[in-house]
Amino acid sequence: MKLLKLIAPLVLVLSVSTINAQVEATEEQSKIIEKRFKHLDGNGDGTVSLEEIIAKDKKQLGEKFEEKKSKYKFNKFDANKDGSVSKEEFSTKMVAFLNKKK
Ligand SMILES: [Ca+2]
């Protein structure tokens, strides 16, 4: 019983830090995310619009470009559906993506 009392707070701390690790980016991830976001944000207003994603995809994919795929990607990033992707929205999805890749 005494042991359990000792372990319980430790388990709590461990599970909390695991949750944080999934949401917060590491320093390395932050750098990648920052770079990609800046790359996507063509007009530098701090949010990424559907038009900006389409423009980048067109450039990157050339003939393989499909507007519906860009729209799909955009909608996945735009979590609150306000028509633009904020840095926070982008970061959340990217961290999840980068963590999954490992
Ligand atoms: Ca923009």
Ligand SMILES: [Ca+2]
């Ligand atoms: Ca949004």
